[in-house]
Amino acid sequence: MSGILDVIIIGAGSAGLAALREVRKRTQSFVIINDGPWGTICARVGCMPSKALIEAANTFYHRNTFTEFGIRGADSLTSDIPAVLRRVRRLRDDFVASTVKTTEDLGDRAISGRAHLLGPDRLEVNGQILCARNIIIATGSSPIVPKPWNTLGKPIFTTDTLFEQENLPARMAVVGMGPIGIEMAQALSRLGIDVVGFGGSQTIAGLTDPQVNAVTINLLRREFSLNLGEKAELTAVNDGLRVQAGDSEVVVDGVLAALGRHPNISNLGLETLGVPLDDHGMPPINPNTMQVDDLRVFMVGDANDQAAILHEAADEGHIAGINATRSVPVCFTRRVPLAIVFADPSVAIVGCRYQELDDAKTLIGEVTFDNQGRSRLGQYNKGILRLYAETDSGRLLGAEMCAPAGEHMAHWLALAIDRSLTVPELLRTPFYHPVLEEGLRTALRTLAAQLPAGSESDLASCDAFNSEALD
Amino acid sequence: MSGILDVIIIGAGSAGLAALREVRKRTQSFVIINDGPWGTICARVGCMPSKALIEAANTFYHRNTFTEFGIRGADSLTSDIPAVLRRVRRLRDDFVASTVKTTEDLGDRAISGRAHLLGPDRLEVNGQILCARNIIIATGSSPIVPKPWNTLGKPIFTTDTLFEQENLPARMAVVGMGPIGIEMAQALSRLGIDVVGFGGSQTIAGLTDPQVNAVTINLLRREFSLNLGEKAELTAVNDGLRVQAGDSEVVVDGVLAALGRHPNISNLGLETLGVPLDDHGMPPINPNTMQVDDLRVFMVGDANDQAAILHEAADEGHIAGINATRSVPVCFTRRVPLAIVFADPSVAIVGCRYQELDDAKTLIGEVTFDNQGRSRLGQYNKGILRLYAETDSGRLLGAEMCAPAGEHMAHWLALAIDRSLTVPELLRTPFYHPVLEEGLRTALRTLAAQLPAGSESDLASCDAFNSEALD
Numbered sequence: 001m002s003g004i005l006d007v008i009i010i011g012a013g014s015a016g017l018a019a020l021r022e023v024r025k026r027t028q029s030f031v032i033i034n035d036g037p038w039g040t041i042c043a044r045v046g047c048m049p050s051k052a053l054i055e056a057a058n059t060f061y062h063r064n065t066f067t068e069f070g071i072r073g074a075d076s077l078t079s080d081i082p083a084v085l086r087r088v089r090r091l092r093d094d095f096v097a098s099t100v101k102t103t104e105d106l107g108d109r110a111i112s113g114r115a116h117l118l119g120p121d122r123l124e125v126n127g128q129i130l131c132a133r134n135i136i137i138a139t140g141s142s143p144i145v146p147k148p149w150n151t152l153g154k155p156i157f158t159t160d161t162l163f164e165q166e167n168l169p170a171r172m173a174v175v176g177m178g179p180i181g182i183e184m185a186q187a188l189s190r191l192g193i194d195v196v197g198f199g200g201s202q203t204i205a206g207l208t209d210p211q212v213n214a215v216t217i218n219l220l221r222r223e224f225s226l227n228l229g230e231k232a233e234l235t236a237v238n239d240g241l242r243v244q245a246g247d248s249e250v251v252v253d254g255v256l257a258a259l260g261r262h263p264n265i266s267n268l269g270l271e272t273l274g275v276p277l278d279d280h281g282m283p284p285i286n287p288n289t290m291q292v293d294d295l296r297v298f299m300v301g302d303a304n305d306q307a308a309i310l311h312e313a314a315d316e317g318h319i320a321g322i323n324a325t326r327s328v329p330v331c332f333t334r335r336v337p338l339a340i341v342f343a344d345p346s347v348a349i350v351g352c353r354y355q356e357l358d359d360a361k362t363l364i365g366e367v368t369f370d371n372q373g374r375s376r377l378g379q380y381n382k383g384i385l386r387l388y389a390e391t392d393s394g395r396l397l398g399a400e401m402c403a404p405a406g407e408h409m410a411h412w413l414a415l416a417i418d419r420s421l422t423v424p425e426l427l428r429t430p431f432y433h434p435v436l437e438e439g440l441r442t443a444l445r446t447l448a449a450q451l452p453a454g455s456e457s458d459l460a461s462c463d464a465f466n467s468e469a470l471d
Numbered sequence: 472m473s474g475i476l477d478v479i480i481i482g483a484g485s486a487g488l489a490a491l492r493e494v495r496k497r498t499q500s501f502v503i504i505n506d507g508p509w510g511t512i513c514a515r516v517g518c519m520p521s522k523a524l525i526e527a528a529n530t531f532y533h534r535n536t537f538t539e540f541g542i543r544g545a546d547s548l549t550s551d552i553p554a555v556l557r558r559v560r561r562l563r564d565d566f567v568a569s570t571v572k573t574t575e576d577l578g579d580r581a582i583s584g585r586a587h588l589l590g591p592d593r594l595e596v597n598g599q600i601l602c603a604r605n606i607i608i609a610t611g612s613s614p615i616v617p618k619p620w621n622t623l624g625k626p627i628f629t630t631d632t633l634f635e636q637e638n639l640p641a642r643m644a645v646v647g648m649g650p651i652g653i654e655m656a657q658a659l660s661r662l663g664i665d666v667v668g669f670g671g672s673q674t675i676a677g678l679t680d681p682q683v684n685a686v687t688i689n690l691l692r693r694e695f696s697l698n699l700g701e702k703a704e705l706t707a708v709n710d711g712l713r714v715q716a717g718d719s720e721v722v723v724d725g726v727l728a729a730l731g732r733h734p735n736i737s738n739l740g741l742e743t744l745g746v747p748l749d750d751h752g753m754p755p756i757n758p759n760t761m762q763v764d765d766l767r768v769f770m771v772g773d774a775n776d777q778a779a780i781l782h783e784a785a786d787e788g789h790i791a792g793i794n795a796t797r798s799v800p801v802c803f804t805r806r807v808p809l810a811i812v813f814a815d816p817s818v819a820i821v822g823c824r825y826q827e828l829d830d831a832k833t834l835i836g837e838v839t840f841d842n843q844g845r846s847r848l849g850q851y852n853k854g855i856l857r858l859y860a861e862t863d864s865g866r867l868l869g870a871e872m873c874a875p876a877g878e879h880m881a882h883w884l885a886l887a888i889d890r891s892l893t894v895p896e897l898l899r900t901p902f903y904h905p906v907l908e909e910g911l912r913t914a915l916r917t918l919a920a921q922l923p924a925g926s927e928s929d930l931a932s933c934d935a936f937n938s939e940a941l942d
Contacts, residue, residue, distance in 0.1 A: 025927075047905050048848065055849040056540040059533065069527040070554030076547035083541030091848060288933055310904040315930060322928065331933040338901040377519065377562060378526040408879030411900075411908045415886055418900045429882075429889045430809040433781040434518050437882045456496075457793065459786060462759055462802040 004131045005029050007324045008123065010115045011138035011264075013040040014310055015301025015317035017102050019136045022321025030132075032103060033125050035114040039096035041140055041302065042310050048095045049163040050183055052088040054342050057190035061344075065379040079191045082167050089163060117269030120295045134296045134324035138317060139268060141261035141302035152236040155254035159184070162256060168193055169253030173243045175232045177204040179341040181258030182220070186343050188256070189224040196225040196250045198232040198243060205347045206339055209354035209400040211366075215384040216347060216402040225250075263305045273297060280305065289329040290320040298324055309339060336418045338410060345369070345383035346406035351398030351417040352388060362397065363389045365423075365447035367439045369404055374434040380404040387413075387443045394422040394451045405436040412440070423447045427458040475602045476500050478795045479594065481586045482609035482735075484511040485781055486772025486788035488573050490607045493792025501603075503574060504596050506585040510567035512611055512773065513781050519566045520634040521654055523559040525813050528661035532815075536850040550662045553638045560634060588740030591766045605767045605795035609788060610739060612732035612773030623707040626725035630655070633727060639664055640724030644714045646703045648675040650812040652729030653691070657814050659727070660695040667696040667721045669703040669714060676818045677810055680825035680871040682837075686855040687818060687873040696721075734776045744768060751776065760800040761791040769795055780810060807889045809881060816840070816854035817877035822888040823859060823869030833868065834860045836894075836918035838910045840875055845905040851875040858884075858914045865893035865922050876907040883911070894918045898929040 006027040009016050012034035023030050042048060056079075066074040103110045113126040122131045143158035150156065155169060159180060162168075170193065174185035177199030189195040197220070204220075207213040220226055230246030240253045265281055275283045275293040282305060283292045290298040300316035302308045315335065323329035341347035365387040375381035385401040399413045416426055423444055431441045448458075477498040480487050483505035494501050513519060527550075537545040574581045584597040593602045614629035621627065626640060630651060633639075641664065645656035648670030660666035668691070675691075678684040691697055701717030711724045736752055746754045746764040753776060754763045761769040769791035772784035786806065794800035812818035836858040846852035856872040870884045887897055894915055902912045919929075 022927075042904065048844070051845065051905055052848045056542065059536065059540050060542050062530065062533070065530065066548070068558065069530050070551045070556075070558055071527070071531050072549045072551050072554075073544070073547040076544040077537070078543045080541045080543050083543075085541075087539065087541055095844070311901055314904075318928065319930070332928065333899075333931045333933050335899065335901040335930070338903055340903045340906070373519070373566070374522065377523045405879055407903065407906055408876055408883075408908070411902070411906070412879075412883050412886060415883060415897070415900045419890060419892065419896070421890065425890070426886070428804075428806065429886045430782055430806040431882070432809055432811045432878065433513065433785075434522055435811070435878055435882070437879070456493075457789065457803065459790070459806070460804045462804050 004133060005031060006132065007134045007136065008033065008115075008130055008132040009136045009138060010123070011035075011140055011301070011303065012038055012103055012110070013138060013140045013301060013313070014042050015140075015303070015313040015320075016136070016138035017099065018314040018317025019138060019298075019300065019321035019324070020102065020317075022318055023325055026325035031109045031111055031130065032106065033111045033113060033115045035112075035139070038100045038103065038112075040099045043092065043095040043099045045159045045163065047310055049088045049092045050159065050180070050187075051342055052091045053084065053163070054183060054187045056084045056087065057187035058344050060192070061190035068379060081191055081193075084191060085163065085165060085167070092163065116267065117272050119272050120274065120297050123269070134298070136317075136320045136324055137268070137297065137299040137303055138301045138320075139264040139303040141263050141305075141308060143257060144259040144262050145257045146259075149234055149255070149257065152234060152241065154236050154241045157254060157256045159258075170194060171240065171252040172196075172254050172256060173198060173232070173241070173250060173252045174256045174258055175243070176200070176258035176260065177226070177228065178258065178260060179206050179339070179347075181256075182347070183342050184256055184258060185224060186220065196227065196243070196252065198245050199226070199228045200231050202229050204228070205341045205343065206349060207347065207400055207402075208349075209386050212354075212384055212386055212400045212402055215368075216343075219345070219382055219402065220343070261302060261308055263303045265303060287334060288319075288331040289323055290316050291323065291329055296324070307337075311335070311338075336414045338414045340407045340410055342407070343402070345380065345402050345404045346410075347402045348406045348410035349398075349400050350410050350413045351396070353398060354386070354388065354400055357388055357397070361391050363391050363447050363450045365389065365443040365445075365450075367443040367446070369436075369439055372436065372439045374436055374438065375404050377434065385409065385439060385443050387447055389423055389447045389451075394424060394447075395420055396423060396426065403436070403439070409437060409440050412437070423451060424455065424458075428460050475604060476502060477603065478605045478607060479504065479586075479601055479603040480607045480609060481594070482506075482611055482772070482774065483509055483574055483581070484609060484611045484772060484784070485513050486611075486774070486784040486791075487607070487609035488570065489785040489788025490609060490769075490771065490792035490795070491573065491788075493789055494796055497796035502580045502582055502601065503577065504582045504584060504586045506583075506610070509571050509574065509583075511570045514563065514566040514570045516630045516634065518781055520559045520563045521630065521651070521658075522813055523562045524555065524634070525654060525658045527555045527558065528658035529815050531663070532661035539850060552662055552664075555662060556634065556636060556638070563634065587738065588743050590743050591745065591768050594740070605769070607788075607791045607795055608739070608768065608770040608774055609772045609791075610735040610774040612734050612776075612779060614728060615730040615733050616728045617730075620705055620726070620728065623705060623712065625707050625712045628725060628727045630729075641665060642711065642723040643667075643725050643727060644669060644703070644712070644721060644723045645727045645729055646714070647671070647729035647731065648697070648699065649729065649731060650677050650810070650818075652727075653812055653814050653818070655727055655729060656695060657691065667698065667714070667723065669716050670697070670699045671702050673700050675699070676812045676814065677820060678818065678871055678873075679820075680857050683825075683855055683857055683871045683873055686839075687814075690816065690853055690873065691814070732773060732779055734774045736774060758805060759790075759802040760794055761787050762794065762800050767795070778808075782806070782809075807885045809885045811878045811881055813878070814873070816851065816873050816875045817881075818873045819870070819877045819881035821870045821881050821884045822867070825857070825859065825869070825871055828859055828868070832862050834862050834918055834921045836860065836914040836916075836921075838914040838917070840907075840910055843907065843910045845907055845909065846875050848905065856880065856911060856914050858918055860894055860918045860922075865895060865918075866891055867894060867897065874907070874910070880908060880911050883908070894922060895926065895929075899931050
């Protein structure tokens with residue numbers, strides 16, 4: 001490890017490991033440095049344990065449909081929260097083990113320790129100075145917790161600690177109604193915990209479409225209390241924690257802080273890179289090369305504060321891994337934006353968000369699922385899907401939804417948007433019966449009806465044939 | 472109604488009503504004739520009641536995951552089959568009512584009776600002769616039941632009668648393991664009925680891919696007995712019905728005949744059209760115009776024995792409705808083939824089927840779901856998805872699967888196939904984490920690895936950039 005390495009990767013999370021995969025293909029002169037436990041945020045405290053909890057919670061909640069289906073005995077069901085959490089940890093350990101396996105054979109090229117940059121080509125770790133032609137920064141992120149909360153002497157959880165609990169309190173507040181807050185508040189509530197949600201703004205789950213936002217709020221309020229628009233303040237009281245927000249006040253036994261995550265860049269030494277840093281201490285990063293300014297330094301994953309989403313982190317690590325082993329960085333096209341919140345119904349945002357639309361050039365299509373055939377059969381007939389299309393071209397631009405099977409329809413829509421497909425083109429594909437995608441088709445048809453020169457048929461003619469020929 | 476009508480539609484099912492919708496837009500000189508109860512096969516005895524039963528059955532079966540999730544009390548759950556069936560009928564009545572509403576305002580242009588063709592421009596109904604410039608035949612189909620079975624004096628059900636029962640027998644055989652047989656056998660078994668399935672061939676559910684077929688059979692055999700490859704013979708015995716197939720023999724209390732459906736064309740008078748009929752008594756029908764030979768007669772939906780699938784029936788009615796009101800029929804492009812069997816995991820066939828492939832020009836990609844992340848979290852980690860792509864172009868051709876969320880992935884794949892997209896193009900779209908579509912991505916990557924000149928990245932370069940540039 002003496003001399004100058006080709007690449008140093010700081011951080012062995014999802015982005016760092018994706019970088020490692022590419023680096024290893026091209027050079028053996030590298031090290032990967034990790035601070036704290038090995039294993040990714042995703043596997044340890046993020047996507048995987050949260051979804052394990054959600055699956056159990058949704059399954060338990062589903063008992064509310066049993067009587068209507070003709071299934072007897074739902075009242076006898078109970079959620080054994082310690083058992084639920086044990087399973088979450090069992091699965092998590094398995095997923096963590098498989099991510100840790102990636103670095104097991106690296107020997108002393110895998111370093112446990114906290115790296116401090118000393119410049120764009122060197123850093124210090126465990127008292128040793130390492131030099132490299134390329135550095136990939138993938139230090140991840142940490143949950144935000146207001147400092148005073150830690151001195152209250154009461155149970156304040158984050159997703160770092162929630163899944164570690166043997167049991168959970170009977171009364172909980174979830175503070176922060178972004179994607180993680182919504183997922184966890186609904187899951188905890190569905191497991192039988194008395195949950196109150198607090199969100200600082202009137203929008204939740206990352207939604208920007210006011211109608212989708214309103215439907216989502218209404219649906220969630222059927223399950224738990226939701227206080228929006230005021231900042232939550234915590235006070236320790238005798239029998240727990242008082243959470244106050246505006247006029248609302250509730251006493252709970254524990255609080256889950258879901259106020260977002262901040263990139264792990266404090267004391268990293270970014271100021272030694274010699275490039276300007278913004279107000280948050282972040283250098284300029286090219287999202288197509290992951291390069292910091294024009295340095296041989298790359299910054300990827302949650303650390304760069306761009307999109308704390310696993311598949312984007314993996315892409316960024318992948319791009320940096322390739323570019324750190326090339327003389328001239330390649331510029332990569334990023335994917336169509338896709339964000340999914342694993343609520344039920346699932347919240348998803350695809351492509352262009354509502355707030356980014358140019359009203360004058362956009363058509364909006366919509367469907368609600370209250371009366372949709374298939375979802376009525378399964379008792380999941382609730383939610384809304386809104387589609388955005390370009391008026392002139394009929395091209396689909398984006399979608400926001402809170403819809404049953406939303407996570408699946410979001411992938412269909414992402415493919416459509418990626419390929420710049422138009423509403424008439426999309427209506428030519430098959431929609432089976434009875435499926436939830438028939439709701440999606442309804443929304444497409446409401447767009448088609450607004451398009452100029454619409455054909456009277458969803459089907460294309462074999463002949464060189466246009467709508468006029470039909471009349 | 473004297474004189475010559477513009478259009479007569481025979482049959483008010485899904486195809487006939489789709490035709491009616493188009494005809495009404497263009498002329499008021501029409502009648503629609505329906506034999507038997509009004510309301511479509513889909514709503515009365517097909518898609519809708521079957522899916523209502525399946526949703527209840529799957530919900531009840533899901534109790535087997537409860538202990539592992541940490542939910543206690545699953546043993547107390549029972550399925551109240553009479554209540555399950557009452558709900559099926561309540562929903563069915565609702566769906567039937569909404570299809571019947573379509574014809575309510577037609578007055579004497581809606582005729583109840585059995586039509587007999589007298590030629591390509593006339594027919595008899597209720598003793599009256601009606602003449603029309605165009606006739607649309609949409610007489611639907613009926614379940615096939617071997618004649619001797621009806622004389623056994625024992626409970627032989629079809630989907631026409633199954634949902635009408637107050638209760639169901641404790642031991643049932645389902646004879647016929649096509650799509651309907653598989654759906655119903657699994658649902659009845661999941662509701663707690665002791666089910667034995669009998670299929671005459673070694674393939675089930677319409678599958679043609681031997682590996683997908685094998686996985687599907689293995690999964691179903693964990694739930695109920697499945698006898699394949701021999702014809703089932705029924706005999707009445709003291710305590711029920713003996714079903715024999717090869718060496719297998721079982722005594723049950725009732726049999727569901729799921730041997731397919733035959734088109735309702737006997738005694739319809741197709742021989743009066745003056746065009747050649749095939750061995751099944753079927754005239755030649757153009758699937759792009761729905762026209763019978765060069766007559767002003769159109770034959771649509773199950774009646775033409777082409778694809779007894781609702782969305783195809785609706786398309787056919789739509790095409791015939793347009794063409795029956797035009798001097799020159801328009802030729803329409805039909806949709807990418809899509810068939811879904813609502814088993815769990817869902818079976819789906821999209822685009823080109825395995826048996827239609829040219830081995831020499833086809834690559835096969837595959838994923839199994841046994842170890843797939845998301846599906847492990849939810850305890851639905853079973854199944855297989857196989858993709859077919861054209862070797863030279865990398866274009867996706869088709870897929871067969873028995874996979875969790877298969878019905879959703881099938882729609883994604885249908886869009887991809889419809890747009891002639893290649894595997895590398897498909898890999899550029901986002902796949903969120905953790906979702907079942909990541910399994911689909913794995914299958915795409917196994918295809919990509921077989922393609923010549925594959926890029927080292929799923930991502931596209933912004934520059935005019937190819938895989939060579941990466942090395």
